[in-house]
């Protein structure tokens with residue numbers, strides 16, 4: 001996919017703010033700091049359109065990006081950050097549930113996990129949530145640059161097994177640093193568009 005344009009559309013907190021275009025949409029879910037924003041930036045060849053940060057738990061909005069006027073990426077606020085109040089956690093849950101269960105344009109969820117480590121309890125919960133709502137999930141195992149290539153398949157197997165992934169759900173080994181997996185990711189997304 002040749003990306004010729006990419007822009008932020010809106011940072012939304014409620015459905016009235018979601019863009020109305022009937023174009024395919026893909027949402028990025030994952031732990032805070034796992035590499036969701038870096039995934040978007042790498043996919044669209046932009047250094048910092050999606051805000052990346054080493055301070056987790058900051059973004060509490062759904063950030064919609066439009067690519068080539070033909071699809072949306074939605075950067076979803078991360079989970080698993082300890083220093084979040086009960087109230088904030090509840091607000092997050094409500095926003096996530098509202099978005100993922102009512103969005104017609106949504107073609108698949110991209111669950112971003114860290115290839116180096118087994119998925120967390122929260123990752124498993126997120127995966128199960130998507131399956132419960134019959135949403136296709138693509139698991140993107142990122143930060144691959146941080147472990148030797150010879151170990152990727154072994155780690156990927158742990159990822160699939162820990163999430164107890166359905167056979168039909170795909171995984172991609174990715175790196176927001178090197179761009180590993182980028183073409184494969186675009187190839188998969190095209191299948192859903």
Ligand SMILES: Nc1nc2c(ncn2[C@@H]2O[C@H](COP(=O)(O)OP(=O)(O)O)[C@@H](O)[C@H]2O)c(=O)[nH]1
Nearest residue numbers: 032033034035036037038052053143175176177
């Ligand atoms: N080495 C490496 N670092 C990454 C990768 N993806 C993200 N990071 C770093 O991890 C931190 C969090 O990334 P970010 O994209 O902001 O995570 P988000 O909170 O999920 O959006 C940043 O310091 C990134 O530079 C990757 O694939 N490889």
Ligand SMILES: [Mg+2]
Nearest residue numbers: 036037051052
């Ligand atoms: Mg982010």
